[in-house]
């Protein structure tokens with residue numbers, strides 16, 4: 001089967017790339033083999049490789065651009081258990097029990113990430129944060145109160161707070177909102193570089209630029225042909241190729257969107273006291289967080305645009321709109337962008353990712369960590385794939401599996 005289409009995944013100047021640091025990878029010069037080949041050097045591939053190494057497997061990873069050069073460094077990296085689809089809406093779409101499992105799994109993924117960052121001692125600006133979810137044109141304050149009750153009922157760390165408490169936490173005037181504990185923020189490029197560094201230290205071999213072009217499965221393994229002519233063979237292959245899907249990975253139920261983000265200059269004195277992650281139940285929505293050096297990162301304005309030229313032509317207008325909304329919400333902060341960027345982003349009908357064997361394949365896994373929770377879904381993928389490879393049944397595998 002042939003390889004994936006190449007997209008211009010992001011443009012502009014993401015804050016996280018300002019340091020200029022890179023992950024060293026070597027060119028592939030001969031055929032190689034390992035227990036598992038991971039295709040994709042972003043956060044999903046890095047988390048999967050880490051989990052497979054933990055299970056004692058040997059790992060080769062490749063990336064056609066270079067490691068940590070895809071969508072990951074464009075991420076604004078709010079780690080939330082709140083999925084793009086509110087719990088009540090998700091319950092309606094897939095049933096109460098499955099919606100509860102999806103939320104529990106997402107909450108556990110934030111904990112898993114926190115654990116890996118601590119165990120591998122990765123300095124990536126990881127901070128535990130609360131999330132404040134504000135009313136908007138999709139859910140008003142009453143809707144948010146019902147959502148908070150539904151979440152609390154299944155043990156999630158969310159509660160409804162009245163306007164004065166929201167203002168005390170965020171300085172934003174609102175009728176009320178949901179406050180959720182158990183969330184976090186980090187620098188996605190430093191996290192992912194740290195994961196690859198730790199993988200290399202445990203014997204992983206990483207090669208770039210190397211493009212997977214063809215994939216062939218046999219009963220006992222998989223062979224990946226590369227554009228440069230070498231072959232990689234393994235018992236298993238994992239395609240964590242972000243928003244560039246291999247042709248055997250069905251797109252059904254998923255869409256690629258464009259999104260925009262900006263970061264201000266440091267302004268520690270003007271930030272909201274809780275430093276909570278903030279987002280709105282609105283379409284288009286605004287979300288924001290702070291950074292350890294006191295910047296505000298704000299983003300949103302998503303549109304169904306899959307063409308990078310059209311996306312980039314809108315950047316100036318979109319960044320202006322994000323700055324204007326930020327200023328309207330927080331009149332005392334500077335909303336001038338010091339960094340601004342755009343990227344592709346995914347959306348699925350349910351807000352859930354698809355992770356598992358693509359139809360008809362038994363030795364390959366694909367990770368479609370779509371949505372505003374792409375990083376936490378990468379952690380879910382790491383656990384699901386680790387368990388499948390070592391022969392353990394994960395109780396939630398069916399929730400994320402490809403429909404055959």
Ligand SMILES: Cc1cc2nc3c(=O)[nH]c(=O)nc-3n(C[C@H](O)[C@H](O)[C@H](O)COP(=O)(O)OP(=O)(O)OC[C@H]3O[C@@H](n4cnc5c(N)ncnc54)[C@H](O)[C@@H]3O)c2cc1C
Nearest residue numbers: 042043044064070071072075077078212242343373374375
């Ligand atoms: C502006 C923005 C804000 C976001 N905010 C958040 C957020 O707040 N919280 C959150 O959790 N998520 C967020 N996301 C989503 C999250 O960042 C992404 O889902 C995640 O980074 C995707 O990681 P990945 O490893 O799957 O993809 P990528 O980082 O794109 O990595 C995939 C890699 O695969 C390589 N590749 C593709 N095809 C091939 C091939 N055939 N051969 C070899 N290599 C190949 C590519 O070169 C690429 O480097 C945001 C995304 C954007 C753009």
